[in-house]
Amino acid sequence: MPSAVRVYLTMVSLIAFANTVMFTTYAVYYINTLDFNPLQLxxxxxxLEITVFLCEIPTGIVADVYGRRLSVIIGCFVLGLAFVLEGSALYISVLSFIAMVILxxxxxxxxxxxxxxxQGAWITDEVGEDNVGKLFLRARQITLGVxxxxxxVSVALASYKLNAPFIVGGLTYLxxxxxxLMKMKETNFIPAIAERGNRNTLKVISNTLMSGIKEVKKKHILLMLTFVTFFVGASSEGFDRLWELHFIDSIGLPxxxxxxxxxxFGIISIGSKLIGIGVAEVARRKLDTRxxxxxxIxxxxxxxxxxxxxxLFGASVNFPMALTSFWALxxxxTIYGPIFDTWLNQNIDSKVRSTVLSLMSQVNAFGQTAGSPFIGTVGVRYTVRAALILAAVLLIPAFIVFARMLKLVKNSSSKTSGVGH
Incomplete structure (x- = not known):
């Protein structure tokens, strides 16, 4: 196994471990200990999403200009400090709980x-665009086991103290x-600042940004995926923040x-991971990511x-129906993310890959920022059920765009076959 693949799989495994430790029980910490309501959630x-929206482009440019390795390492240290701080909110009385968590x-x-x-740009360059799709699916399968x-670990820590998972997750990132710092190498990408010389840093940064924007504009498929990304973001944030509350308040746990x-919540999460491992294996074997x-389709x-x-999850009236719907989601x-990431990486020029991926993440953050307060307000004013159903409605435009893209792909294939291919 190539060194880059080992490092990548180790990286995603530790990130998956840290995130699972923190986010399996974080809602119980927010709701039962910090007493957050739906709107505060x-x-x-x-x-988070406003910060992502504002910072995606600058940090994406850093990755393309100065190196993906440097960017990933900085990010891990910053994330570690953030999560340790979030877990320490109970012990810091300078600000209110909500202010500490928001900070x-x-x-x-x-x-x-x-x-x-x-992260995605680095490994795509290291292993090649043709190989990255299977690797993304393999990585997802491994991370599900992790x-x-x-x-x-999350359940054990939270049973001891509800903020402990954040402390352990933050330390894992550190x-x-x-x-x-010791193991990650960057061998198949030359940072823009090194490639073009170090005479005018601002010009290199500006050129990288403009090249990224032009890349999106000139490729119709990237423009359409940008539209999809917005509505996926608008829908996902509301669901991600409210599904635990729906189980606790609307459905009730057995x-x-x-x-x-x-x-x-540990049982619910373990069930979803075990099912996901099998589904990821089927997708890895059967789906032609090239x-x-x-x-x-x-x-x-x-x-x-x-x-x-x-x-169906939002409309569920009993625990079995809600659990089945949630596990399906x-x-x-499990497989949507790797497939979408594969398509993105295969359609972006390597020199501006991080910048374009950051543009996409920025659009996703914008969608989440625009859609989630609306969903949260519906949850407070009406019901969490209504808010979740609204999250489903916000995905319909993404479905329409994918249907349109499929038609374009079919037309393109027909034209190609008609000229002797």
Whole structure:
């Protein structure tokens, strides 16, 4: 196994472990300990997404100009500090709980943007565009196994103290930063500042940004994926922030064996990961990630199924129905992300890959920032059910665009076959 692949799989595994430890039980910490209401839960997400929106382009340019390795390492250290701070909110009385969490999420947003575009761009250059699709799916399969372990750790830590998962998750990111300093190499990409010389840094940065924007403008498929990214972001933030509250307040968790809320969320999460491992293996073996048509139809089908199950989850009146819908959604998410990332990376020039990926992340953040307060307000004024159903509705434009893209792909294939190919 190439060194870059080992480093990448280690990186995504540690990130998956840290995130699972923190986010399996974070809602219980927010709701039961910090006493956040639906709108406050959404505001925490908005603070994160506004930060991401503002920082994606600058950090993406840093990755293309100065190197993806540097960007990822900076991001890991910043994320580690942010999560330790968030877990320490209970012990710091200078600000209110909501203010402390929002501050930590702002710092987290900066760290996320350093990692987001650079991580995928780095490994795509190291292994090649033709090989990265299978690697993304393989990485997702491995991280699902890691996440099962992370869930157990999260439940154990949260059962001891609800803020402990954030402390452990933050420390894991700091350890990852040290590991990457020692092991991560960048061999197949020359940073723009090195390639063009160090005479005019501002000009190099400006040229990189303009090249990234031109890349999106000249490729019709990237423009359409930008539109999709906006609505996916608008829908996802509301769902991600409210699904736990829906289980706790709208549905109610079973009272079997006196299991706590934390343990129930662990059970729900483990079930989704175990199912996801099998689905990821099937996708890795069966899906031709080099075929534009196969990727397009997969994304179209996954989006349509996601709309249906978000609606069913929001409309659920009992625990079995809600659990089945939620597990279906998490399985869809398991393969949707790697497939979408593969398509993006295969359609972007290597020299501006981080910048364009950051542009996409910025659009996603804008969608989340624009859509989530609306969804949160509906949740407060009406019901969490209504808010979740609205999240399903916001995905419909993405489905329409994927359908349009499939038609364009078919037309392009027909023209190609008609000229002797």
């Amino acid at each position: 959404i505001l925490v997400g908005v603070a 930590a999420e702002i710092i987290r947003g900066v760290g996320e943007t350093f990692v987001s575009g650079a 996440e099962v372990i992370g869930i157990g 350890v990852l930063g040290i590991f990457l 009272k079997l064996g006196g299991l706590s809320t934390v343990v129930w 075929s534009v048509f196969s990727v397009n 997969a994304l179209l089908l996954l989006t349509s199924i996601k709309i249906v199950f978000i609606f 998490t399985v869809i998410g």
